[in-house]
Amino acid sequence: MQNKIIAAIFDLDGVLTRTAAQHAKAWKQLFDAYNEQRKEEGEQPFEDFSIEIDYPKYIDGIPRYDGIRNFLQSRNIKLPEGYESDEPNELTIRGLGNRKNEFFLKVIEEEGVEVFEKNIDQIKKWKAEGVKTAVISSSKNCKKILEVTGIEELFETRIDGVVSKERNIKGKPSPDIFLAAAKELGVDPEESMIVEDAIAGVEAGSAGGFGLVVGIVNGASKEELLKNGADLAVQDLTDVKLN
Template sequence: MSGPHARGGPRDALAPALRDVRAVVFDTDGVITDSASVHAAAWKRAFDARLRADPPADPAQRRPFDERDDYLRHVDGRSRLDGAAAFLAARGADASDAAVRQVAADKERLFTRRLAEGGVDAYPGTVRLVRALRAAGVPRAAASASRHAGELLARAGVLDLFDVLVDGGEAARLGLAGKPRPDLFLEAVRRLGAPAGQAAVMEDALAGVEAGRAGGFALVVGVDRTGGADTGERLLRHGADMVVRDLAELCARGGPT
């Protein structure tokens, strides 16, 4: 027997959970690149300024944006407009179209400025897994609600490791619904030529694991970068089949068996 499924072949470098998948879709921010913290910081500045300028009626809802909890609950994995609307509505603030667009524009300006000051790095564990998948002949896609995904991946030096990129610009062009709807992931796996039922999704956002589950993917892996007390449990409740702290755990050597 020869080929990637042969005993001692390239697929043996993958953890058992991945050895039968035909394609893998990776979220970008927080999964491939260490950019989620940059997004969260930009959101904090934009939201905090909005809460000060136009505070909610309930004083308890005027507290500053939390870069961990509020980010994960309301904006991580979503488009800028969807994330802005979700957070403002959750705080009982003005969530009109004009208010949402203003906050989203402020966040974009802040994020773009930070990006211009310096790039972001790719997580070594993710790079290790992506290279192992490539060696095993498993097609790989990067997906993101952000229009900056291609730039982030290129700056991190990993864009060429992926066969397909579906970013926020493509999502807007195709009219794809945002997470927790599975449209973005389904378009990515369609371009890889594999059915969702035989593919895997790697996600760090609650809305993202919900999207993977809603899309009928064979395996939804939650990536818990925060190490919070309940982050892993929340990822599982929202649709992850398993949770890892680093994607290197899905490589056979030194990972789960």
């Protein structure tokens, strides 16, 4: 029998905001530019980055530099780690990661940020019923996105890429970011729901022993989400009944 759910922890990109597609676009721009650079410098080009295949498999929901490592490893490419202060044009893991962030900020500046209205409305209802709420994200741009969309006040705590770096919290598929959010809310994982759209996210929720792991069908399919740890997979949060 499922424990009573008294808290809900939400991923940002692809659950609250429509930024997952914008992240994917920025990753595509990054790796296409890097591939062109390799060609110009006489190096062997690699198989083009695919938003449909590579983004959910190697990058979605995962900290930025880990995503770089994952994708390059899939193409048998090794680059030096570099430093966080590396310029975006430097051919290091950190340099490419910083270039990706520039692409992403440009995309959201041009396109703006939209929220998933049905999900936001449902969270407001749960919050009014006394459910505790937290937002998590691997992104270091999380606070900015929350402010831009005006939904920052919906959440009692935020564990994002900035906080994770400060506290040395492991990224997904480790459950640590969700466990940190539950601890901040003062609740046990068994009485908490997590909501994710990424495969790495539902894997993390399952590994953390959370009472309910909900997958939002977005980048990953319903079958993939259920296979990797989601208790249920839905189009939006209006299909989720608590308790």
